[in-house]
Amino acid sequence: MKKPKQPRPAAAIPTVLRRLVRAGTLHADIEGSITEISGSEPGIEAWIEIADADAVASRVLKTGGLGFAEAYIDGLWETPDLSTLLEFAADNHDRRRHTALWETAMRTSRTAWDRLRGATGTSAVRTMVEHYDLGNEFYSTWLDPSMSYSSGIFTNGGDLDAAMRTKYERIAARAGIRPGDRILEIGCGWGAMAEYAAGELGCTVTAVTISKEQHDYVVRRMEKAGLDDKVQVLLSDFRHIEGEYERVISIEMIESIDEAAWVDLYDVISRSLVPGGSAALQAITIDHDLHTQMIGREEFIRDYIFPGGALPSTKILRQLGEGAGLEWIGLSTHGTSYAKTLEAWDERFVAAWPAIAEQSDRFDERFYRMWRYYLAYCIAGFRSGRIDGVQAVYRKPGNVLGDPSITP
Numbered sequence: 001m002k003k004p005k006q007p008r009p010a011a012a013i014p015t016v017l018r019r020l021v022r023a024g025t026l027h028a029d030i031e032g033s034i035t036e037i038s039g040s041e042p043g044i045e046a047w048i049e050i051a052d053a054d055a056v057a058s059r060v061l062k063t064g065g066l067g068f069a070e071a072y073i074d075g076l077w078e079t080p081d082l083s084t085l086l087e088f089a090a091d092n093h094d095r096r097r098h099t100a101l102w103e104t105a106m107r108t109s110r111t112a113w114d115r116l117r118g119a120t121g122t123s124a125v126r127t128m129v130e131h132y133d134l135g136n137e138f139y140s141t142w143l144d145p146s147m148s149y150s151s152g153i154f155t156n157g158g159d160l161d162a163a164m165r166t167k168y169e170r171i172a173a174r175a176g177i178r179p180g181d182r183i184l185e186i187g188c189g190w191g192a193m194a195e196y197a198a199g200e201l202g203c204t205v206t207a208v209t210i211s212k213e214q215h216d217y218v219v220r221r222m223e224k225a226g227l228d229d230k231v232q233v234l235l236s237d238f239r240h241i242e243g244e245y246e247r248v249i250s251i252e253m254i255e256s257i258d259e260a261a262w263v264d265l266y267d268v269i270s271r272s273l274v275p276g277g278s279a280a281l282q283a284i285t286i287d288h289d290l291h292t293q294m295i296g297r298e299e300f301i302r303d304y305i306f307p308g309g310a311l312p313s314t315k316i317l318r319q320l321g322e323g324a325g326l327e328w329i330g331l332s333t334h335g336t337s338y339a340k341t342l343e344a345w346d347e348r349f350v351a352a353w354p355a356i357a358e359q360s361d362r363f364d365e366r367f368y369r370m371w372r373y374y375l376a377y378c379i380a381g382f383r384s385g386r387i388d389g390v391q392a393v394y395r396k397p398g399n400v401l402g403d404p405s406i407t408p
Helices: 009-020 053-073 082-097 101-117 136-140 160-175 192-199 212-225 259-272 288-294 300-305 314-323 335-357 365-384
Strands: 023-030 033-038 041-050 182-186 204-209 231-235 245-251 273-286 327-333 387-395
Touching: 009 023, 009 033, 009 053, 023 082, 041 082, 053 365, 082 365, 136 212, 160 192, 160 245, 160 273, 160 335, 160 387, 182 192, 182 259, 192 204, 192 212, 192 231, 192 245, 204 212, 212 231, 245 259, 259 273, 259 314, 273 314, 288 314, 314 327, 314 387, 335 365, 335 387, 365 387
Parallel strands: 023 041, 182 204, 182 245, 204 231, 245 273
Antiparallel strands: 023 033, 273 387, 327 387
């Protein structure tokens, strides 16, 4: 008996999109068939060109947003403006969140497709990036001269270099740093904050990283700057830190560690501070409801860029500090600046790609597409307001070191 012909996954794409697009307009070229899909509300205008609709549909039905990302990485679809397309998707997803239409549709579609194909839920082996050990040469080709791999804070239309300096000035001011302070920096990156605090503010710094590449770079950087007597660079897990400090700084480190380690991080901050000492953390945060929904999900950033990482909400940041015995002073936000920072990084990355591709065989076309998706994915998150950049300030109860300059 002849088996019935199975339906193409691609056949459902236009119908599903019409149900899911609530705002804006999507111009879709699906294997040469042009479709324009508009929502009932005004919104973002985006474009997508799908070269292999069956493959894209199958991946999305099985693993949702992660499958969509992997389809891009593998060259199955294109767009002239990646960050705008992802912002369009985020906007429509958020509009659907309140009705749960999207998740219901995806669960139903995946179940139906698995039954149709006789799938058994086999797990995929995914490539994970050893993020900070991709090589100092790689990062130096597209970061600013200070080698700052965290959001700058743009003011009055300044450039990326000025935005990075403003970031360090503000976090130092918010922490109430004074000349002579002992500073612990957890997650020191390539040493820009440590150099600023030691060289311009007259502090001594213990800079901690788990990256061998970063450790060696910072050691050489401090020697070259004549600050090796003021900056101690440790290659260590933050849990092993000892000593007492007037200030603790951590810039975008919390997002790269497992959520289970957040309590440990704040316990280390608390025990490291002298009574009256203060801590300032720069972090990427997520809407609290979204944080709860993301627990346990397959997700592009967590699978490809920061394995095991997670984003806290501002509510969680406050709870973590108070749980470790720290007073909550407050926070400031800079999500718009983060989007601008990422846009600048993307431009610099694209311009530097020919040189990057010569550095190693690992930097192939697939890596290029993955990295650009990573940057665009984050740009869309900050533009849409789903994620934000913050500087949060805490103080350890006790003798307040005579410092009224600590500000939220």
